[in-house]
Amino acid sequence: MTAAADLTGPVVKTPYGAVRGRYENGVAVFRGIPYAAPPFGARRFRPPVPPEPWDGVRDAGAFGPTAPKPPYSDAFAEYLSDPVVPGDDCLNLNVWTPEPGPGARLPVLVWLHGGALTRGSSNVPVYDGGPFARDGVVLVSINYRLGVEGYGLFPDTPANPGLRDQIAALAWVHEAVEAFGGDPDRITVGGQSAGAISTGALIAAPQTQGLVRRAVLQSGAPEAPERDKVRRMVRRMAARLKIPATAAAFADVDRELLLRTQAEVGRLSSPVLGGPAFGIVVDGDVVPRDPLEALVNGGAAPGIDLLMGWTRDEYRLWLVPGGLVERVDRLGPVALAGAMARCHCGHEVPRGYRALHPDAGPAEIVGQMVTDHLLRNPLQQLADARPSSSYVYEFAWPSLRPDLGACHALELGFVFDTGEVPESAKLAGHGAPTELADAMHASWVAFVTAGTPGWRHWDATHPVRIFGENAPYTASGPRDAELALWAADAATREPVPAPLPEPPARMTELRSVVRRLRLPGNARRT
Numbered sequence: 001m002t003a004a005a006d007l008t009g010p011v012v013k014t015p016y017g018a019v020r021g022r023y024e025n026g027v028a029v030f031r032g033i034p035y036a037a038p039p040f041g042a043r044r045f046r047p048p049v050p051p052e053p054w055d056g057v058r059d060a061g062a063f064g065p066t067a068p069k070p071p072y073s074d075a076f077a078e079y080l081s082d083p084v085v086p087g088d089d090c091l092n093l094n095v096w097t098p099e100p101g102p103g104a105r106l107p108v109l110v111w112l113h114g115g116a117l118t119r120g121s122s123n124v125p126v127y128d129g130g131p132f133a134r135d136g137v138v139l140v141s142i143n144y145r146l147g148v149e150g151y152g153l154f155p156d157t158p159a160n161p162g163l164r165d166q167i168a169a170l171a172w173v174h175e176a177v178e179a180f181g182g183d184p185d186r187i188t189v190g191g192q193s194a195g196a197i198s199t200g201a202l203i204a205a206p207q208t209q210g211l212v213r214r215a216v217l218q219s220g221a222p223e224a225p226e227r228d229k230v231r232r233m234v235r236r237m238a239a240r241l242k243i244p245a246t247a248a249a250f251a252d253v254d255r256e257l258l259l260r261t262q263a264e265v266g267r268l269s270s271p272v273l274g275g276p277a278f279g280i281v282v283d284g285d286v287v288p289r290d291p292l293e294a295l296v297n298g299g300a301a302p303g304i305d306l307l308m309g310w311t312r313d314e315y316r317l318w319l320v321p322g323g324l325v326e327r328v329d330r331l332g333p334v335a336l337a338g339a340m341a342r343c344h345c346g347h348e349v350p351r352g353y354r355a356l357h358p359d360a361g362p363a364e365i366v367g368q369m370v371t372d373h374l375l376r377n378p379l380q381q382l383a384d385a386r387p388s389s390s391y392v393y394e395f396a397w398p399s400l401r402p403d404l405g406a407c408h409a410l411e412l413g414f415v416f417d418t419g420e421v422p423e424s425a426k427l428a429g430h431g432a433p434t435e436l437a438d439a440m441h442a443s444w445v446a447f448v449t450a451g452t453p454g455w456r457h458w459d460a461t462h463p464v465r466i467f468g469e470n471a472p473y474t475a476s477g478p479r480d481a482e483l484a485l486w487a488a489d490a491a492t493r494e495p496v497p498a499p500l501p502e503p504p505a506r507m508t509e510l511r512s513v514v515r516r517l518r519l520p521g522n523a524r525r526t
Contacts, residue, residue, distance in 0.1 A: 315367025400429025
């Protein structure tokens with residue numbers, strides 16, 4: 001529909017009108033296709049609604065607008081890219097396919113980006129779907145609302161609009177993907193970090209039952225934080241803005257002012273420290289109960305295959321930018337006390353970690369404790385509940401960038417086989433091993449295609465596929481010793497009491513260190 005449209009590109013009819021894509025390296029690419037109407041004006045903070053149909057052929061050659069979001073600080077922007085495309089029509093998606101047109105019936109991977117539910121987009125070059133399409137998979141990546149626009153909790157509008165966006169996108173894919181060469185009966189939903197958390201909520205949602213065949217959870221476990229934790233974010237923003245904590249009042253606030261206020265209020269929220277943050281909450285509708293409980297004990301998502309795992313040094317992306325590793329090491333016992341408060345555990349857990357890792361400093365112990373609490377424990381719990389259909393991995397290749405190790409998000413360039421793009425090198429460094437990318441990408445393609453990534457499913461021996469400096473191999477229970485500490489702690493401790501109105505003094509001291517770093521809202525999961 002634009003004058004610059006390439007009239008030789010492939011044309012596909014969607015439920016709301018035809019779109020024209022581009023051929024790139026033998027793959028058909030369609031970008032910026034709206035799956036819902038722009039979520040602004042009268043629709044701001046409301047559940048998504050279908051887009052207006054269009055006549056003629058809409059050009060789909062360029063990425064669509066990204067959801068409003070604050071930028072990364074300079075410290076984090078050194079490692080993470082987050083392009084911005086202005087515009088209201090931010091509920092859009094992209095499709096890469098080797099065979100546009102009905103009849104091919106190829107497997108489909110729907111990708112949800114990470115970014116702590118406050119940043120990120122499907123436009124990040126690392127998520128280029130060309131290699132997946134090259135290998136016979138239709139890749140769909142989506143944009144959805146972020147931060148207070150997508151996950152603010154208000155009394156006058158339904159909760160979780162960002163998750164509702166994802167549900168609307170998934171329904172669009174199920175209806176439309178056959179025209180792009182995909183098989184609506186072989187849809188895998190996957191994501192990393194906040195995208196993995198969203199994936200867990202999606203497959204547990206009543207509205208998606210029967211739409212998904214498989215799921216990939218990378219460095220993120222299903223969760224639903226306390227509603228008051230999210231409410232505190234909204235109330236603090238309202239206090240700064242001097243407005244009521246309602247969606248109606250927030251809808252009248254300028255977007256840029258809202259983003260600045262969100263960044264200021266959320267500057268101390270992090271995986272390591274906790275604190276108020278946006279998240280997917282139980283709402284009695286799309287999230288009727290905690291997604292992890294629903295998947296483990298509630299019978300949700302029956303028959304869905306799961307590929308899930310973590311990186312060896314997740315915490316290093318949370319701590320290395322800005323020099324937090326050295327600061328946490330200097331805090332010593334105070335940092336360990338903060339980790340105990342964050343993880344709701346007793347003294348025996350950090351003592352056990354010290355015994356297992358005698359050469360580790362406080363930052364490493366704190367980081368691994370928090371990683372186990374947030375990721376490894378719940379993911380293993382999920383695998384234990386579904387052993388015959390669960391496959392677990394650990395990414396252990398250390399970045400060529402100083403001090404990052406095998407950090408959070410490092411595996412993405414290997415999964416997507418996009419290590420050659422500059423945005424991958426920001427985390428991996430230059431010269432990352434292509435053979436590791438070949439192996440990891442092939443495993444994900446195999447899982448999306450046939451339901452098995454090439455190693456045995458979960459069982460009593462706890463098989464974990466290790467993607468590291470050597471050829472991939474399967475280890476039995478590589479994290480069992482650490483995870484046993486948590487089981488022993490849970491068996492001996494009283495139930496966790498309700499949170500105190502104010503954090504303990506030691507936790508306050510640890511948070512003050514981060515405050516002095518002046519990194520607004522960036523020490524967050526990506």
